[in-house]
Amino acid sequence: MTARAPLPWPGDPADGEDTPPVSDLPDEGPLRERLAAAVAAADAPDVVFAVSRHGRRTLHCGGTGTPPDVPREDLRYEIGSATKAFTALLLARLVRRGELTGGEPAAVCLEPGRPPGPHPVTLAHLITHTSGLPALPPDFLVRALPAWRTNPYARYSAARVTDAFLRHRPRHRPGTRWHYSNFGVSVLGHAVAAATGTAWEDLLTEHVLRPFGLSGTALRAEDVKTDAVGHRRDGRTPVPAFDAGGFQAAGAVRATPHDLLTFLEAHLDPSGSPAAGALRAVRVPVLRRGLGHRHVHTVGWFRHPTDGGPMYFHGGATLGQQAFLGFRPDTGTALAALCTRRFRARDPFVAAAYAFLAEG
Numbered sequence: 040m041t042a043r044a045p046l047p048w049p050g051d052p053a054d055g056e057d058t059p060p061v062s063d064l065p066d067e068g069p070l071r072e073r074l075a076a077a078v079a080a081a082d083a084p085d086v087v088f089a090v091s092r093h094g095r096r097t098l099h100c101g102g103t104g105t106p107p108d109v110p111r112e113d114l115r116y117e118i119g120s121a122t123k124a125f126t127a128l129l130l131a132r133l134v135r136r137g138e139l140t141g142g143e144p145a146a147v148c149l150e151p152g153r154p155p156g157p158h159p160v161t162l163a164h165l166i167t168h169t170s171g172l173p174a175l176p177p178d179f180l181v182r183a184l185p186a187w188r189t190n191p192y193a194r195y196s197a198a199r200v201t202d203a204f205l206r207h208r209p210r211h212r213p214g215t216r217w218h219y220s221n222f223g224v225s226v227l228g229h230a231v232a233a234a235t236g237t238a239w240e241d242l243l244t245e246h247v248l249r250p251f252g253l254s255g256t257a258l259r260a261e262d263v264k265t266d267a268v269g270h271r272r273d274g275r276t277p278v279p280a281f282d283a284g285g286f287q288a289a290g291a292v293r294a295t296p297h298d299l300l301t302f303l304e305a306h307l308d309p310s311g312s313p314a315a316g317a318l319r320a321v322r323v324p325v326l327r328r329g330l331g332h333r334h335v336h337t338v339g340w341f342r343h344p345t346d347g348g349p350m351y352f353h354g355g356a357t358l359g360q361q362a363f364l365g366f367r368p369d370t371g372t373a374l375a376a377l378c379t380r381r382f383r384a385r386d387p388f389v390a391a392a393y394a395f396l397a398e399g
Contacts, residue, residue, distance in 0.1 A: 127339025228288025269359015
């Protein structure tokens with residue numbers, strides 16, 4: 040598959056692409072019925088479907104497991120690859136502030152003085168999955184196999200991620216093909232940290248978590264009472280809390296449903312936000328791929344058409360939890376869907392969440 044090169048870094052969208060004026064709010068009865076049906080269909084120990092419509096929040100919780108001591112809506116859930124939406128916004132903020140351009144060669148960030156070469160992998164290539172890197176480092180499976188059912192990523196450190204990148208030779212010229220890569224976005228995190236001289240967790244806290252008031256968001260499990268417990272595909276066997284190892288930028292975030300709605304609401308209405316420029320930038324399409332270029336991507340979101348306008352979304356999964364984040368500017372709707380069971384064949388969770396957002 041070919042992809043349009045992601046550079047230059049996206050600017051503000053054209054006039055008219057912001058959230059439309061608030062219309063009359065619909066009756067909540069049908070909304071709650073739809074949420075209840077989606078929660079029941081998920082078939083997981085803990086399920087939360089959290090919706091914001093024009094700033095009014097509605098949450099429905101349930102599940103097949105015994106209700107935890109802490110209400111499900113107050114637990115912190117692992118969002119896996121949906122972390123990349125946070126990473127994209129952080130990079131966009133740093134670019135808007137002039138601290139980075141997005142065009143920096145990642146290898147030079149990680150190893151100053153290293154010749155960039157004729158076709159270097161840039162930060163923009165990494166965040167848009169056009170770097171030419173595989174989904175995971177070539178030796179990941181060998182190192183992770185002893186902990187495959189518990190915490191395989193924890194066995195692959197930040198140093199191993201960066202070393203694997205510096206040794207790797209992409210099969211394709213960066214910027215020419217799209218291939219989803221946890222490896223690439225993880226390298227991005229380490230390259231940005233090296234370029235700014237600031238730890239990744241500190242960067243995320245300073246530029247995303249603190250400005251948006253996301254006090255219920257973290258990069259690792261901290262409290263057994265408030266961190267949701269994941270389960271295997273059977274929905275009964277618990278699994279350890281996810282440890283992202285050296286892949287923090289690609290999948291480490293865990294957050295409460297309310298924090299996730301706050302994050303998504305900021306994307307719906309950037310006006311007045313200290314990160315308004317970055318929030319608008321991550322909605323701008325940067326590449327198209329597939330037959331007829333029907334698949335559209337922004338810096339941090341998958342972008343699909345609906346009858347009323349585009350919807351933006353990103354899914355994620357760990358060894359015991361799943362997440363789906365999305366928003367639709369045309370309807371003023373944001374959705375954070377979460378469940379505590381590992382993905383399985385013909386899983387209904389993501390399909391139900393996607394349909395909920397797509398149907399308005």
